[in-house]
Amino acid sequence: MKIIGYLIQKEFIQILRNKAILPMMTILPIIQLIVLSNAASNEVKNINLVIVDQDFSEYSRLLTSKVNSNERFTLKLATNNQNEAMEAIQANEADIILTIPAKFERDFLKAQSPALQILVNAINGQQATVGAGYLTNIIGSFNQDISSEIIRIPEGPRIGSISLESRNWYNPEIEYSHFMAPGILAELTALLTIVLSAMNVVRERELGTIEQINVTPIQKWQFILGKLVPFLCVGLVLLTVGLIASKLIFDIPMLGNLGILFGYAVINLIAVLGLGLLISNFADTQQQAIFVAFFFILIFVLMCGLFTPIDSMPKWAQILTIPNPLAHFISVSRKVLMKGGGLLDIRKEIIYTIFLAIIFNSLAIWSYKKQS
Amino acid sequence: MLPIKIENISKTFDGVKALDNISFTVEEGELFGLIGPDGAGKTTLFRILTTLLLADEGTAEVLGFDVIKNYKTIRSKVGYMPGKFSLYQDLSVEENLDFFATIFGTSIEENYDLIADIYRQIEPFKKRLAGDLSGGMKQKLALSCALIHKPDVLFLDEPTTGVDAVSRKEFWEMLQSLKEKGIAILVSTPYMDEASLCDRIALIQEGKILQTDSPQNLITSYPHPLYSVKAQDTYQTLQTLRLAPFTRSILPFGDTLHLSTKQGGSIQEIEDFLNAKSQSQIEVKPIKATVEDVFLNLSSPQTKESPS
Numbered sequence: 001m002k003i004i005g006y007l008i009q010k011e012f013i014q015i016l017r018n019k020a021i022l023p024m025m026t027i028l029p030i031i032q033l034i035v036l037s038n039a040a041s042n043e044v045k046n047i048n049l050v051i052v053d054q055d056f057s058e059y060s061r062l063l064t065s066k067v068n069s070n071e072r073f074t075l076k077l078a079t080n081n082q083n084e085a086m087e088a089i090q091a092n093e094a095d096i097i098l099t100i101p102a103k104f105e106r107d108f109l110k111a112q113s114p115a116l117q118i119l120v121n122a123i124n125g126q127q128a129t130v131g132a133g134y135l136t137n138i139i140g141s142f143n144q145d146i147s148s149e150i151i152r153i154p155e156g157p158r159i160g161s162i163s164l165e166s167r168n169w170y171n172p173e174i175e176y177s178h179f180m181a182p183g184i185l186a187e188l189t190a191l192l193t194i195v196l197s198a199m200n201v202v203r204e205r206e207l208g209t210i211e212q213i214n215v216t217p218i219q220k221w222q223f224i225l226g227k228l229v230p231f232l233c234v235g236l237v238l239l240t241v242g243l244i245a246s247k248l249i250f251d252i253p254m255l256g257n258l259g260i261l262f263g264y265a266v267i268n269l270i271a272v273l274g275l276g277l278l279i280s281n282f283a284d285t286q287q288q289a290i291f292v293a294f295f296f297i298l299i300f301v302l303m304c305g306l307f308t309p310i311d312s313m314p315k316w317a318q319i320l321t322i323p324n325p326l327a328h329f330i331s332v333s334r335k336v337l338m339k340g341g342g343l344l345d346i347r348k349e350i351i352y353t354i355f356l357a358i359i360f361n362s363l364a365i366w367s368y369k370k371q372s
Numbered sequence: 373m374l375p376i377k378i379e380n381i382s383k384t385f386d387g388v389k390a391l392d393n394i395s396f397t398v399e400e401g402e403l404f405g406l407i408g409p410d411g412a413g414k415t416t417l418f419r420i421l422t423t424l425l426l427a428d429e430g431t432a433e434v435l436g437f438d439v440i441k442n443y444k445t446i447r448s449k450v451g452y453m454p455g456k457f458s459l460y461q462d463l464s465v466e467e468n469l470d471f472f473a474t475i476f477g478t479s480i481e482e483n484y485d486l487i488a489d490i491y492r493q494i495e496p497f498k499k500r501l502a503g504d505l506s507g508g509m510k511q512k513l514a515l516s517c518a519l520i521h522k523p524d525v526l527f528l529d530e531p532t533t534g535v536d537a538v539s540r541k542e543f544w545e546m547l548q549s550l551k552e553k554g555i556a557i558l559v560s561t562p563y564m565d566e567a568s569l570c571d572r573i574a575l576i577q578e579g580k581i582l583q584t585d586s587p588q589n590l591i592t593s594y595p596h597p598l599y600s601v602k603a604q605d606t607y608q609t610l611q612t613l614r615l616a617p618f619t620r621s622i623l624p625f626g627d628t629l630h631l632s633t634k635q636g637g638s639i640q641e642i643e644d645f646l647n648a649k650s651q652s653q654i655e656v657k658p659i660k661a662t663v664e665d666v667f668l669n670l671s672s673p674q675t676k677e678s679p680s
Contacts, residue, residue, distance in 0.1 A: 003474060010471050017462050208454060208457070208458035209458050212452070214424055215423070215450070216447060216448075216475045216476060217448040217476065218475055
C-alpha cells in the first residue's frame with residue numbers, strides 16, 4: 001500500500017511541477033467552454049435573403065416586410081430581376097432567393113393558388129434546410145393571415161382548425177449554451193485525461209526512467225494504478241472547474257444530483273485513462289502516442305453526439321458509439337444536469353462504461369511489459 | 373552461491389548477433405569489469421542479467437536465481453544503474469532517493485550507512501532537481517539510488533562515460549569501498565585504463581568474450597615483445613614502421629607508438645631501420661603491455677590467423 005501511495009505522490013509532484021499542466025487544467029477548459037459553447041451552435045441565424053418581387057402588389061410588399069421583420073433573415077437585395085438574384089447566389093452573398101411571380105396577388109384573389117419559388121444555396125446543407133424551413137413557416141402563416149382576411153371568418157373558436165402548441169422540455173428557451181456546455185465539459189474532461197495519460201508512460205520510456213522502474217519489484221498493477229489515480233484526480237478537478245465556470249458564465253441548469261455526475265465521471269475517466277495507458281504502452285515515442293491518441297479523439301468527438309445527434313446516424317454508426325466513452329459521458333452529463341436524471345436514467349451508460357473500463361484497463365495492465 | 377553465473381548466453385537482434393555464446397562467472401565480493409568498445413554487447417548482457425531482456429539461448433543466474441524463472445526475486449536483490457541517466461529529472465535529489473527507497477520497501481535512514489560516503493557529497497544539493505545536476509553529481513545520485521535497498525549485486529552499465537577525469541577517479545574509489553562491504557559488482561566500461569582497477573575483467577567485442585582473467589595476468593600473458601617508439605614526426609614514423617620486416621603491429625597511443633615485433637626484433641634493429649629511413653629524434657624502449665595492447669592484440673584479425 002505504501003508503495004502505491006508513494007507512486008501516486010510522486011506522480012502528483014511531477015504533475016504540479018509541470019508548468020504546462022496547471023494552465024491546461026484551469027484556463028484552457030474555461031476558454032474552450034466559452035468559445036465552443038457560443039460558437040458551436042446548431043442554430044441558424046443570419047440567413048441572407050434575396051427577394052425577387054415581380055408582382056409589385058400589396059400582398060407582395062406585405063410578404064416582403066413580414067419576412068424582413070424576422071430576425072433570422074437579413075434582406076440582402078430586393079429586386080425584380082431574377083438574374084440579378086442568381087448572381088447574388090453565385091457570389092455566395094445570398095443563401096435563399098424568394099421569388100414572388102407577377103400576378104401573384106391577382107391569382108390569389110381569384111383563388112387560383114399562385115406559386116412562390118424558394119431557391120436555396122445548399123452549399124451549407126444545414127443552413128439551407130433549416131433556413132428554407134423557417135421561410136416556409138413564415139409563408140404558411142402569411143397565407144393564413146391573408147386567407148382569413150378575405151374569407152372573414154367571424155371571431156370566436158375556429159372550427160376545424162388545429163392549433164399547435166409546442167413546449168421544449170428540459171430546455172424551455174432552447175438555450176444552446178445549456179445544451180452545449182454540459183456536452184463540451186464532458187468532452188474536454190475526457191480528452192485532456194486521455195492525452196495526459198497517453199503521453200505519460202511513453203515519456204518515462206523516452207527518458208529511460210522506466211528502465212530503472214522495471215528492475216524494481218513494483219508489480220504491473222501497482223504501476224498502472226499509480227498512473228491512474230493522479231490523472232483521475234486531474235480529470236475531476238477539470239470537471240469541477242468546468243462546472244463552476246459553466247454555472248457562472250452560462251447559468252446552466254443543474255437539476256440532477258451532482259454526486260451522481262461525479263460518480264459516473266469517475267467510472268468514465270477510469271475507462272478513458274485505461275485507453276490512454278494502453279496507447280502509451282504501445283507507443284515508443286510521445287509523438288507516436290499523440291498521433292494515435294488523436295486518431296481516437298477525432299472519432300470519439302465526431303461520433304459522440306455533441307455536434308450531430310446519435311439518433312440521426314445510420315444504424316451501424318449508432319452501434320459504433322457504444323465503445324465510445326465520450327458518447328456516454330455526454331449523454332449522462334446532459335441527462336443529469338438538464339433533465340435531473342437519477343441512477344435509473346443513466347443505468348445503460350453506467351453498464352457500458354463499466355465494461356469499457358474493465359476492458360481498457362485489463363488490456364493496459366496486460367500490455368505493460370516489464371520485460372522485452 | 374555465485375553472484376553471477378552466465379552460461380552460453382546468445383542474443384540476436386534482427387539477424388545481428390549481439391551476444392554470441394557468452395560465459396563467465398563473478399565471484400563473491402568481486403569487482404568484475406566488462407571491457408569493450410561501444411556496440412560490443414555490454415548493455416544487452418546487462419539487460420539480460422537484470423531481467424529486462426530475455427536471452428535467445430543459454431542460462432544465467434544471479435545470486436543462484438534463474439533470470440527467467442526467478443526474475444521477481446532478482447529484482448529485489450540487485451541494484452542497476454543503466455548507462456543512460458534514468459532518474460526523474462523533475463524530482464529533486466532527495467525525492468528520487470526517497471522514491472526508490474520506498475519502492476524497495478525500505479527508507480533512506482535504514483540504509484544510510486551504505487550510501488553515506490557517496491550521498492554526503494550531493495546532500496548539500498538535495499533540494500535541487502536531478503535534471504539540474506552536473507554529470508558527476510548525477511552519477512553519484514544514480515549510484516545512491518541503485519544502492520539504497522542494500523543490493524547483494526550491483527550492475528553498473530558504463531557509469532563513467534561522459535564524466536570528467538576527477539569524478540571518474542572518485543567513482544572508482546567508491547566502487548572499491550563498496551566492494552569491501554561485500555557487494556559483488558559487475559561494471560562495464562569502454563575505457564581500457566579503468567580495467568586495471570577491477571579484480572578480474574572480461575574483454576568483449578562484437579558479442580564475443582575474447583578473454584577473461586585478472587588484469588595482471590592478462591598483461592603478463594601478452595605474447596610478443598613490445599616497445600614504445602617516440603619520434604618527432606609520429607605519423608611518418610608510423611607509416612615507415614608499418615613496412616618494417618620485424619613489425620607485427622604498430623598502433624598509436626597518444627603521442628607515442630606501441631610497436632609489437634616478431635621474435636628477434638631488437639631496439640638496435642628498430643633504431644637502425646628508422647635511421648636508415650631518415651627519421652629523427654627517435655626514442656625506443658621496451659615496455660610492459662597495457663590492457664589496451666592485450667585487447668587490440670586479441671581483437672585484431674591477424675592474430676587469429678597466425679597465433680604465435
